[in-house]
Amino acid sequence: MPETSPRPAPPEPAADTRTGPLTGPRGARSVGIVGAGQLARMMLGPAIELDLTTIVLATDPAESAAAVAARVRPGRHDDEQAVRDLAADVEVITFDHEHVPTEILERIQREGTTAVRPGPAALVHAQDKLVMRERLSALGHPCPRWWRISTGDDLAAALETAGGRLVVKTPRGGYDAHGVRIIEQADQAEDWLAEHGELLAEELVPFTRELSAQVARRPGGEATAYPVVQSVQKDGVCYEVVAPAPGIDHSAQQRIQALALAIAEDLDVTGMLAVELFETPEGEVLVNELAMRPHNTGHWSMDGAVTGQFEQHLRAVADQPLGSTAPLAPTAVMVNLLGGTAEDLAPGAHAALAADPALKIHLYGKSVRPGRKIGHVTLIGEDAADLLARAHRAERLIVDGPESLTDPLTPGEPR
Amino acid sequence: MPETSPRPAPPEPAADTRTGPLTGPRGARSVGIVGAGQLARMMLGPAIELDLTTIVLATDPAESAAAVAARVRPGRHDDEQAVRDLAADVEVITFDHEHVPTEILERIQREGTTAVRPGPAALVHAQDKLVMRERLSALGHPCPRWWRISTGDDLAAALETAGGRLVVKTPRGGYDAHGVRIIEQADQAEDWLAEHGELLAEELVPFTRELSAQVARRPGGEATAYPVVQSVQKDGVCYEVVAPAPGIDHSAQQRIQALALAIAEDLDVTGMLAVELFETPEGEVLVNELAMRPHNTGHWSMDGAVTGQFEQHLRAVADQPLGSTAPLAPTAVMVNLLGGTAEDLAPGAHAALAADPALKIHLYGKSVRPGRKIGHVTLIGEDAADLLARAHRAERLIVDGPESLTDPLTPGEPR
Numbered sequence: 088m089p090e091t092s093p094r095p096a097p098p099e100p101a102a103d104t105r106t107g108p109l110t111g112p113r114g115a116r117s118v119g120i121v122g123a124g125q126l127a128r129m130m131l132g133p134a135i136e137l138d139l140t141t142i143v144l145a146t147d148p149a150e151s152a153a154a155v156a157a158r159v160r161p162g163r164h165d166d167e168q169a170v171r172d173l174a175a176d177v178e179v180i181t182f183d184h185e186h187v188p189t190e191i192l193e194r195i196q197r198e199g200t201t202a203v204r205p206g207p208a209a210l211v212h213a214q215d216k217l218v219m220r221e222r223l224s225a226l227g228h229p230c231p232r233w234w235r236i237s238t239g240d241d242l243a244a245a246l247e248t249a250g251g252r253l254v255v256k257t258p259r260g261g262y263d264a265h266g267v268r269i270i271e272q273a274d275q276a277e278d279w280l281a282e283h284g285e286l287l288a289e290e291l292v293p294f295t296r297e298l299s300a301q302v303a304r305r306p307g308g309e310a311t312a313y314p315v316v317q318s319v320q321k322d323g324v325c326y327e328v329v330a331p332a333p334g335i336d337h338s339a340q341q342r343i344q345a346l347a348l349a350i351a352e353d354l355d356v357t358g359m360l361a362v363e364l365f366e367t368p369e370g371e372v373l374v375n376e377l378a379m380r381p382h383n384t385g386h387w388s389m390d391g392a393v394t395g396q397f398e399q400h401l402r403a404v405a406d407q408p409l410g411s412t413a414p415l416a417p418t419a420v421m422v423n424l425l426g427g428t429a430e431d432l433a434p435g436a437h438a439a440l441a442a443d444p445a446l447k448i449h450l451y452g453k454s455v456r457p458g459r460k461i462g463h464v465t466l467i468g469e470d471a472a473d474l475l476a477r478a479h480r481a482e483r484l485i486v487d488g489p490e491s492l493t494d495p496l497t498p499g500e501p502r
Numbered sequence: 503m504p505e506t507s508p509r510p511a512p513p514e515p516a517a518d519t520r521t522g523p524l525t526g527p528r529g530a531r532s533v534g535i536v537g538a539g540q541l542a543r544m545m546l547g548p549a550i551e552l553d554l555t556t557i558v559l560a561t562d563p564a565e566s567a568a569a570v571a572a573r574v575r576p577g578r579h580d581d582e583q584a585v586r587d588l589a590a591d592v593e594v595i596t597f598d599h600e601h602v603p604t605e606i607l608e609r610i611q612r613e614g615t616t617a618v619r620p621g622p623a624a625l626v627h628a629q630d631k632l633v634m635r636e637r638l639s640a641l642g643h644p645c646p647r648w649w650r651i652s653t654g655d656d657l658a659a660a661l662e663t664a665g666g667r668l669v670v671k672t673p674r675g676g677y678d679a680h681g682v683r684i685i686e687q688a689d690q691a692e693d694w695l696a697e698h699g700e701l702l703a704e705e706l707v708p709f710t711r712e713l714s715a716q717v718a719r720r721p722g723g724e725a726t727a728y729p730v731v732q733s734v735q736k737d738g739v740c741y742e743v744v745a746p747a748p749g750i751d752h753s754a755q756q757r758i759q760a761l762a763l764a765i766a767e768d769l770d771v772t773g774m775l776a777v778e779l780f781e782t783p784e785g786e787v788l789v790n791e792l793a794m795r796p797h798n799t800g801h802w803s804m805d806g807a808v809t810g811q812f813e814q815h816l817r818a819v820a821d822q823p824l825g826s827t828a829p830l831a832p833t834a835v836m837v838n839l840l841g842g843t844a845e846d847l848a849p850g851a852h853a854a855l856a857a858d859p860a861l862k863i864h865l866y867g868k869s870v871r872p873g874r875k876i877g878h879v880t881l882i883g884e885d886a887a888d889l890l891a892r893a894h895r896a897e898r899l900i901v902d903g904p905e906s907l908t909d910p911l912t913p914g915e916p917r
Contacts, residue, residue: 103859112904113848132547135570138847138865138877155550157570311859393860393882408855410862415830432553433528440823444518444726445808447825450553462553467808489527 105311105409106348114407115178115202116140120152121164122183125451125460126381126397127152129389133398139405144173151451152183167191174201181205181358181404182380185213186260204306204357204404205379212354213379216287217258226353228346229373231365236286242273245288255279256287267323292373294365298332299384300347301361303399306406310351311399312344313392313412318363318384321425322458325383327478328421329471330391330414343372350377359400361385383423383460388412390447390465391419416467422478424462426455427486432462438489439464439481446481461486520726520824521763529822530593530617531555535567536579537598540866540875541796541812542567544804548813554820559588566866567598582606589616596620596773596819597795600628601675619721619772619819620794627769628794631702632673641768643761644788646780651701657688660703670694671702682738707788709780713747714799715762716776716811718818718827725766726814727759728807728827733778733799736840737873740798742893743836744886745806745829758787765792774815776800798838798875803827805862805880806834831882837893839877841870842901847877853904854879854896861896876901 116139120127123145131152134141144162145153153159162169164187174180174195179202192207205213212219220233234245236255246253255276257266269291270276279286297318304310317332318325331340347362354360354377361382363375385396394402394410402409429435432455436448443466450462464481466474483491531554535542538560546567549556559577560568568574577584579602589595589610594617607622620628627634635648649660651670661668670691672681684706685691694701712733719725732747733740746755762777769775769792776797779787800811809817809825817824844850847870851863858881865877879896881889898906 105859112852114852116848128550132550135543135547136862136864138867155572157572393862402855407852409859410855411859413860433531437528437822440817440825444520444824444826445828447551447808449551452553 104412105309114402115405117142117177117179118401118405119144119173119177119180119201120183121170121173121180121187123147123150123152123156123159124183125151125453127183128155128451129381129386129397129449130401131156133395134401137398137401137407139401140177142173142177144169151453154452165191167194171195174203177201179204179404179406181400182210185210185379189214202306202404202406205360206355206357209354209356210379213377215258216256216261216376217285219377220287220289222354223350223374226350228350228353229371231292231373231375232290234288236276236280236288237284239273239277239280242270242276242280242286242288246271246273249288249290252291254289254291256289257283258285258287259283265323292365292375293368294373295368296332296366297375298335298343298364298366298372299328299361299382300343300364301359301382301385301388301396302344302347302351302356303359303396303403303409303412304348304351304356305403305409306357308352309409310348311409311412312348313385313388313396314414315340315343316384316387324423324425324458324460326423326425327475328384328387329475330387330419330421333471339370346372346374350374358404359385359396383463386449386463387419387421387465389449391415391467414467417469418471418474419465419467420471420474420478421463421465422475422482423460424450424464424482424486426457426459426461428491429486429488430455432485435485435488435491439484442484443477443481446477448481448485519827520724529817530820532557532592532594533816533820534559534588534592534595534616535598536585536588536595536602538562538565538567538571538574539598540566540868542598543570543866544796544801544812544864545816546571548810549816552813552816552820552822554816555592557588557592559584566868569867580606582609586610589618592616594619594819594821596815597625600625600794604629617721617819617821620775621770621772624769624771625794628792630673631671631676631791632700634792635702635704637769638765638789641765643765643768644786646707646788646790647705649703651691651695651703652699654688654692654695657685657691657695657701657703661686661688664703664705667706669704669706671704672698673700673702674698680738707780707790708783709788710783711747711781712790713750713758713779713781713787714743714776714797715758715779716774716797716800716803717759717762717766718774718811718814718824719763719766719771720818720824721772721821723767724824725763726824726827727763728800728803728811729829730755730758731799731802739838739840739873739875741838741840742890743799743802744890745802745834745836748886754785761787761789765789773819774800774811798878801864801878802834802836802880804864806830806882829882832884833886833889834880834882835886835889835893836878836880837890837897838875839865839879839897839901841872841874841876843906844901844903845870847900850900850903850906854899857899858892858896861892863896863900 128151142158143156196203301313314331316330319327361378364372381396389395447465543566557573558571611618716728729746731745734742776793778790796811804810862880
């Protein structure tokens with residue numbers, strides 16, 4: 088005999104955490120998305136529900152979003168004519184990634200017929216790590232110690248000051264673990280220095296964990312913050328997120344949300360902003376990276392918050408009122424699916440759904456390569472350890488196939 | 503200063519309410535949807551996340567789902583070649599509505615290359631009200647008293663037995679209020695009798711309210727039930743839903759869920775089944791109608807349950823394991839947006855989102871006609887009266903425009 092699931096205890100009524108003016112009588116009804124990766128893909132479902140017309144600019148028709156979007160335009164993100172043609176057909180353009188050249192966006196913005204959100208003056212802080220460090224430092228926001236490196240001598244001096252080890256980053260073009268290197272000798276970054284001219288060097292922060300603070304902001308200044316989450320990287324790639332960050336107290340969370348909102352305001356960000364942070368042993372935070380788009384550390388919100396980050400990004404860039412960021416449960420977890428041994432994800436996904444009816448699977452429709460982000464899973468509930476164990480069991484079934492767990496109905500160890 | 507929303511109290515861990523075998527190692531990866539209305543449209547987002555390929559058969563490229571689907575095929579649901587061509591390209595076909603001729607589906611099913619879910623032998627009970635009444639009565643499921651009407655004399659006799667009033671229905675082709683008439687004299691249905699040959703006549707049930715019980719069922723028999731909801735009609739069209747039905751006790755809910763699961767099993771339904779019910783003053787229920795697809799009374803689940811009905815329908819017809827039906831809050835409400843005085847819904851939607859950050863709006867991209875279903879809104883929380891007042895305020899703003907409420911920030915009366 089079937090059982091009705093007992094009614095869960097209530098979420099608190101969603102407090103209105105939005106600050107700033109709720110301006111604008113209408114908002115945009117069409118959004119062009121530059122780039123066709125999984126972030127663009129995950130905007131499509133919410134866009135349908137909001138009846139926002141979207142057009143995706145895709146390099147290849149097989150890209151994650153291009154394969155499932157109703158309106159796809161072929162073209163590269165760095166082809167000015169392609170980006171212009173996209174912009175000509177929509178009220179707003181936004182982004183799947185940070186790699187559109189700033190000059191292209193500045194020219195489109197100057198013409199004034201299509202809004203660019205986030206605008207190029209904001210976006211440059213997510214595109215160029217040197218620009219970001221300089222601006223955040225000037226604004227007094229907490230950063231690791233950092234150095235602008237133009238010569239081998241600069242690097243040697245910074246190495247000495249920092250105690251013999253540095254994180255060196257290419258200012259532009261990096262993502263995930265790409266464009267980041269830890270060095271102990273100046274000649275270990277010679278090739279990059281020759282290639283890029285300038286590098287960013289940072290002290291290695293002895294952090295206790297990584298946090299991420301996401302906010303959404305509209306053009307008129309209305310903004311709202313999501314719960315601060317804990318993220319775990321694996322080989323430099325986001326792998327596991329717990330929302331909210333375990334053990335974080337109310338005042339720490341407020342302080343960090345205020346920091347993220349201040350950065351959004353200071354940089355005039357529109358859309359979603361993710362502020363990736365290091366938490367230090369002293370309980371302080373230092374800004375690691377900025378991303379001005381939906382972010383991997385916010386995927387939990389698709390299933391775990393009243394307004395998922397993809398819907399929120401669209402509402403923000405379309406200048407429509409922002410939605411509640413209230414969580415739907417005390418804890419949400421997200422585990423990335425990184426390409427493993429299974430080439431066909433269907434049997435593992437099937438086994439994972441059979442084992443756990445509460446599991447939410449998001450597949451990106453991408454071909455499998457080792458370590459590549461090909462999807463993610465989420466769970467909501469009470470106990471982070473239990474949720475993570477279940478999410479990792481699902482992850483193993485999906486990325487390595489059902490045969491990878493001899494007893495798929497017994498929770499596996501997180502690997 | 504922004505506030506973190508206080509953490510809501512926990513939902514109960516999602517109990518596994520699924521019954522029956524969890525069969526099948528893989529499930530289908532492609533689904534053809536016959537019909538391109540809003541039900542097909544709302545399957546598209548979940549299909550993207552599950553990486554299920556969908557193809558929509560649309561009569562007109564401007565139809566609700568056709569306007570936003572990546573893969574659309576032109577063709578009518580009653581054109582055998584069009585349905586066959588769709589079936590040839592997918593592993594499973596399913597439906598946006600009940601109007602595909604049974605014979606077409608039987609022939610596709612007999613060929614055995616594409617699954618038809620729900621199958622024609624099940625679907626006929628949602629297509630033909632006489633067949634439904636006969637079968638449910640034979641199975642012993644509770645129905646209003648009913649009569650098969652072939653002549654005016656049949657109708658006169660039924661009227662006398664029923665006490666002078668009857669509900670008369672065309673066996674096929676009806677939806678919402680179409681094909682339903684209340685009569686007090688036999689000649690009031692003469693035209694329909696001439697047109698249809700046979701009619702269904704039913705007693706007017708003195709019901710206290712209408713309920714709806716939704717279940718999902720896979721081909722192998724795995725099934726799961728959603729909370730039983732209360733629905734309110736307006737001019738014969740679903741207008742307002744509260745989940746779960748206010749005041750319903752656990753045993754009544756279990757009994758009604760068991761009835762819906764039994765009907766799904768008896769009729770071999772695959773996919774979502776909605777059993778619309780009358781609740782009588784004695785606290786019994788009588789089956790009113792059946793629908794074998796996602797149903798208006800289940801729209802709340804998109805935002806109010808772990809697994810929304812559109813995802814669940816796809817999982818069921820693709821023979822993938824079913825998801826948890828656990829609610830995300832003690833109460834969810836849904837209010838339909840029925841075409842009003844506003845032709846452009848954007849300003850009202852904007853005002854409604856500004857007034858209520860927890861509101862979820864779903865717009866169908868359809869042109870506005872008076873009374874036409876053009877979208878719906880949902881809210882989740884604790885207090886049904888509060889949620890309904892907020893949902894109706896949003897409804898008024900959207901369908902009649904922001905100027906319809908002089909003070910849009912003060913909750914309006916439900917109209």
